[in-house]
Amino acid sequence: MAKTGTKRDSRVRMAPAVRRDLILDAAQALFMERGWDAVTIADVQEAAGISRGGFYHHFAAKEDLLSGLIARMTEQAMQTTEAAMSQNNGDALVQLNGLLDGAAQWTADNVNELRGLVQIFSRPGNEIPYRRICDADAAVVMPVLKAIIEAGIAEGTFNPVDAGLTAELMLSLSQGRREVLIEVFDLASANDLDASVDALDRRLRSEGEICDRLLGLPVGSVALSNRTEYRRMLAGLVQ
Amino acid sequence: MAKTGTKRDSRVRMAPAVRRDLILDAAQALFMERGWDAVTIADVQEAAGISRGGFYHHFAAKEDLLSGLIARMTEQAMQTTEAAMSQNNGDALVQLNGLLDGAAQWTADNVNELRGLVQIFSRPGNEIPYRRICDADAAVVMPVLKAIIEAGIAEGTFNPVDAGLTAELMLSLSQGRREVLIEVFDLASANDLDASVDALDRRLRSEGEICDRLLGLPVGSVALSNRTEYRRMLAGLVQ
DNA sequence: ATAGAAACAGACCATCAGTCTGTAAGCGGG
DNA sequence: CCCGCTTACAGACTGATGGTCTGTTTCTAT
Numbered sequence A, B: 001m002a003k004t005g006t007k008r009d010s011r012v013r014m015a016p017a018v019r020r021d022l023i024l025d026a027a028q029a030l031f032m033e034r035g036w037d038a039v040t041i042a043d044v045q046e047a048a049g050i051s052r053g054g055f056y057h058h059f060a061a062k063e064d065l066l067s068g069l070i071a072r073m074t075e076q077a078m079q080t081t082e083a084a085m086s087q088n089n090g091d092a093l094v095q096l097n098g099l100l101d102g103a104a105q106w107t108a109d110n111v112n113e114l115r116g117l118v119q120i121f122s123r124p125g126n127e128i129p130y131r132r133i134c135d136a137d138a139a140v141v142m143p144v145l146k147a148i149i150e151a152g153i154a155e156g157t158f159n160p161v162d163a164g165l166t167a168e169l170m171l172s173l174s175q176g177r178r179e180v181l182i183e184v185f186d187l188a189s190a191n192d193l194d195a196s197v198d199a200l201d202r203r204l205r206s207e208g209e210i211c212d213r214l215l216g217l218p219v220g221s222v223a224l225s226n227r228t229e230y231r232r233m234l235a236g237l238v239q
Numbered sequence C: 001a002t003a004g005a006a007a008c009a010g011a012c013c014a015t016c017a018g019t020c021t022g023t024a025a026g027c028g029g030g
Numbered sequence D: 001c002c003c004g005c006t007t008a009c010a011g012a013c014t015g016a017t018g019g020t021c022t023g024t025t026t027c028t029a030t
Helices: A016-034 A041-048 A052-058 A062-087 A092-109 A111-122 A127-155 A163-175 A177-189 A193-215 A227-235 B016-034 B041-048 B052-058 B062-087 B092-109 B111-122 B127-155 B163-175 B177-189 B193-215 B227-235
Strands: none
Touching (some): A016 A052, A016 A062, A016 A111, A041 A052, A041 A062, A062 A092, A062 A127, A092 A111, A092 A127, A127 B127, A163 B163, A177 A193, B016 B052, B016 B111, B041 B052, B092 B127, B092 B227, B163 B177, B177 B193, B193 B227
């Protein structure tokens, strides 16, 4: 009754940021449960306990809601990146390994969440949010990575063909890890921890060696953490 | 009037394959003009001169129509790949360069079409068909590329870290070329042919050197065609 | 106290993918 | 040559869903 009613309305009024977060919470939960294109605005409304008009007061369109979700998820990547970069100030190789180690650390600390994400994103109908996340994360990490590579060139220790292209390739290397992760998680779920650790270790070792080549470094320069860490991490998966 | 009418209907009946192609033609034209999500089934119907029921007799869903389009476009990649592979039977490096040269040849012969595709796919709302094409093309080229790399390993001439990963990276290298192509085409359209050729040449030269590194080959082994060819090609752009 | 702004409610609309029932065209057998 | 079956096709209809609009309530500043 938006027209002419003396009906009691009893609405809850909240600070925009709070309400926005509430809506995003609901949307994120629904997304993780059903996938993006199966989430309707009506669903989000109901889950967030707000009306149609209320929702569209905070989000201009469904697209806008997605942007909010992506931004929220990317925030983690930003914080992790910044944290990793702020505490090491050595030469380029140390910085690079610090960055990679920071990412590995985040992964280790959030395996379960990561598995959920990987599974959701591998389901059909989620290509768009997946790409959005990849692009957003890449936009965060890319400049940092490129800066490190350029520092390494200036330093005389790195010798890549092209800083930008190399950064891009390193990014696509980590993005291509997704399919391996699916397999790794499946193996871990099947209680085949050894095979799971093997698969992950082999992949990351290869990635490291490829980075060495791309950067013109001796083999073993770029280190992607270690096996025992992986085992501990994968053993920590719930169920 | 599908119910009860003595109305003259004068419908055209065609062989399924022919009608399908006609519908795909219409859909492709509309897609190239407006982008995928701006193309409605009603549009395609009208353009193809067929009714709703007729359309859905040939395509189960809009998704199915997209699959048809992708398959059609991928066919070119298949033919080009097969053609390039069938005529050279040297060692792995010769085969690899033959494959790359075949791709370059196709590009040179279809610059205008390529530009259209690049432009359409860079517009928002076309992420899904773009990814579909990338994945489909990759699925075609990947096994061939991987086979060549493995042959090179067996031969003792290639020394990559990992055949599969290297093939993936080479693919993502060529897919990442898209953004450069946008710039290249823009420059060429602005009549700055020198800058255009420069940008393309620099990119492809870098890609080649990176491939050398990935495959453990001496610099200059992997060749991505030549400058004069690019110039001729870019000069051939209409408008 | 009161006016204005901003948060919110909910009825309404438009678009569009997909369905359903019915009809005309071809084709093979008698 | 006709008849019946299959299949290509027509077009009205539906249901779901994203987005809008007008009106209402709550808060805040003066």
